[in-house]
């Protein structure tokens with residue numbers, strides 16, 4: 001199976017976790033796009049969605065799925081999202097699509113995070129994928145130095161020669177060279193650096209379940 005087919009497989013499998021009559025938290029990315037497309041088929045059986053990005057909101061609305069403001073939604077039964085990396089404990093790196101802050105917000109108001117990913121995302125130790133960090137632009141140089149002190153190299157994410165802006169109007173640093181052996185401690189530490197909006201380690205909001213697309217089918221990993 002191609003990577004695209006594996007993403008479609010787990011996107012479809014995630015429907016099983018959607019609670020009829022309720023709102024579902026929806027992440028961002030190419031795997032989640034497959035989930036959103038599958039969700040279209042059961043749109044009359046859910047109240048709607050809380051979305052983690054402008055891109056996912058547009059896709060949901062195009063399918064006729066109502067999108068609710070996170071502040072009006074209360075606690076959600078489930079949040080479904082992809083990951084750039086996931087380790088054996090359900091800790092993840094996310095933010096390859098620059099949506100990490102809103103993803104963490106919706107994940108935090110959900111009882112259960114169901115991660116959907118193809119098996120290329122499975123790692124023993126987080127850090128192979130450049131770690132996304134959303135930052136306030138004026139703090140970029142100092143935060144870059146702070147990552148250097150930890151052995152990492154940070155670069156501002158650029159597209160077409162200009163810094164990528166998140167849905168919140170902020171910049172993304174991508175940090176290479178880290179081996180994140182204590183995801184909970186690392187997330188807590190980096191999150192309190194002045195100017196950091198959100199670090200892309202999802203340890204405090206880790207996955208409860210991962211639906212992993214493999215050549216043999218969907219592997220369900222419960223943490």
Ligand code: 5RP
Nearest residue numbers: 029030031082095096097099
């Ligand atoms: C977006 C994310 C995505 O979940 C992550 O980048 C995985 O994306 P994809 O499903 O396209 O591989 O965190 O900010």
